[in-house]
Amino acid sequence: MKKGKAVVVGGSIAGLSCAHALIAAGWDVVVVEKSTSPPSGSPTGAGLGLDPLAQKLIGSWLGQPHLLRNRTLPLTIDQNQATNGEENFSRTLSRDENFNFRAAHWADLHGLLYSALPPDIFLWGHLYLSFSIYNDKSNVKLKTTILHTGEVIEIVGDLLIAADGCLSSIRGNFLPQLKLRYSGYCAWRGVLDFSDNEHLETITDIRRAYPDLGKCLYFSLGYKSHSVFYELLNEKINWIWYANQPEPKLKGNSVTMKVSSDMIDKMHQEAEKVCAPELVRVIKETKEPFINVIYDCDPLEQIVWDTVVLVGDAAHPTTPHSLGSTNMTVLDAAVLGKCLEKWGVENLRTALGEYQSIRLPVTSAQVLHSRKMGQIKQGLVLSDRMAFDPMMTSLEECQDLQQKNMPFFGDVPSILK
Numbered sequence: 001m002k003k004g005k006a007v008v009v010g011g012s013i014a015g016l017s018c019a020h021a022l023i024a025a026g027w028d029v030v031v032v033e034k035s036t037s038p039p040s041g042s043p044t045g046a047g048l049g050l051d052p053l054a055q056k057l058i059g060s061w062l063g064q065p066h067l068l069r070n071r072t073l074p075l076t077i078d079q080n081q082a083t084n085g086e087e088n089f090s091r092t093l094s095r096d097e098n099f100n101f102r103a104a105h106w107a108d109l110h111g112l113l114y115s116a117l118p119p120d121i122f123l124w125g126h127l128y129l130s131f132s133i134y135n136d137k138s139n140v141k142l143k144t145t146i147l148h149t150g151e152v153i154e155i156v157g158d159l160l161i162a163a164d165g166c167l168s169s170i171r172g173n174f175l176p177q178l179k180l181r182y183s184g185y186c187a188w189r190g191v192l193d194f195s196d197n198e199h200l201e202t203i204t205d206i207r208r209a210y211p212d213l214g215k216c217l218y219f220s221l222g223y224k225s226h227s228v229f230y231e232l233l234n235e236k237i238n239w240i241w242y243a244n245q246p247e248p249k250l251k252g253n254s255v256t257m258k259v260s261s262d263m264i265d266k267m268h269q270e271a272e273k274v275c276a277p278e279l280v281r282v283i284k285e286t287k288e289p290f291i292n293v294i295y296d297c298d299p300l301e302q303i304v305w306d307t308v309v310l311v312g313d314a315a316h317p318t319t320p321h322s323l324g325s326t327n328m329t330v331l332d333a334a335v336l337g338k339c340l341e342k343w344g345v346e347n348l349r350t351a352l353g354e355y356q357s358i359r360l361p362v363t364s365a366q367v368l369h370s371r372k373m374g375q376i377k378q379g380l381v382l383s384d385r386m387a388f389d390p391m392m393t394s395l396e397e398c399q400d401l402q403q404k405n406m407p408f409f410g411d412v413p414s415i416l417k
Contacts, residue, residue: 004345004348008032009128009142015161034125046191049217049327050109052410058113061116068104073103075100078096084223105233126145126147131170140156140160185244190286194235195236202281227241259289295319312333321370322406332359338415339352358415
């Protein structure tokens with residue numbers, strides 16, 4: 001039986017997940033990444049939440065499930081509460097004590113996935129340029145530039161996997177008119193490291209106000225704004241604060257913005273109006289907060305073209321309100337791997353068709369649900385309901401806020417059983 005070869009563009013969590021899943025399926029894999037080396041030194045990125053299925057899949061790829069548990073903290077509670085920062089008022093809106101997620105730092109998860117892969121499959125410092133599909137559709141050829149020499153090289157494989165993020169240039173070859181949809185708000189993000197006792201009083205205060213910190217995913221909803229925070233391993237607090245604003249102008253191929261001290265000062269002033277004072281102190285004491293501009297797009301009608309397949313944010317740019325992006329990505333990779341293992345490289349088209357038929361209905365529903373959750377929590381106008389006000393909400397509306405309402409929440413595709 002012929003052994004398939006896949007070329008993965010993107011060395012982030014989506015690319016690493018695909019590498020694990022395809023190697024497990026018996027494929028050879030090459031990962032092309034423009035960064036000159038894997039992340040090291042100071043942690044990069046921010047926090048994320050892993051659902052039980054993603055935990056199980058990652059554990060199987062690592063070969064030692066305890067490794068993931070040792071690098072994450074439990075999120076057993078999902079709690080929403082209304083907060084008025086100026087009046088120092090807070091009340092619980094909903095609470096789910098059977099959540100069973102785990103909180104990870106992006107860098108920790110990336111490091112775990114990377115260290116469990118053969119290092120020789122990675123081409124670091126290689127900038128993707130273009131691809132072409134052979135006339136007989138038998139192979140795909142990728143062109144990349146080696147950044148430190150400028151040399152252009154070609155890589156041939158049976159399959160090209162686009163794991164190049166929500167601004168995917170590979171997707172742009174097939175959908176050149178596709179535009180991402182600006183959500184109407186941006187997310188200020190940061191991680192406060194309190195391991196040095198410098199922030200002891202701030203941490204004591206927020207633990208007093210939020211006693212389940214360390215096992216709870218807290219959503220704090222204010223007027224036309226909301227924040228999310230939870231604890232990470234090694235004495236860190238991950239926080240996100242969403243602010244409605246006109247769409248900023250982005251530079252380069254990233255949805256992350258660098259910020260000035262004036263922007264940070266203004267953010268602190270605005271946060272004081274809607275966030276609890278204990279959270280405001282955490283925000284103010286965080287070094288180097290940054291902005292993510294929040295986009296998604298209407299669900300795609302297809303994510304497979306001949307021998308090219310989209311995964312992760314390239315396949316379904318989504319807002320972050322259902323903790324969906326990483327979990328969707330991990331499941332994309334696992335399903336793709338199982339489809340390829342089931343059908344073999346000789347039936348590649350059938351395998352990719354099954355992958356698309358399994359994942360597309362699920363991710364499409366999840367993207368639209370996450371969009372609606374963001375609109376509700378930010379107090380934006382919806383066609384079918386009044387703008388949400390957490391201070392005047394009904395019990396039914398409160399239950400709608402829970403993470404477990406996401407479509408296909410907890411479902412396991414039959415191909416993984």
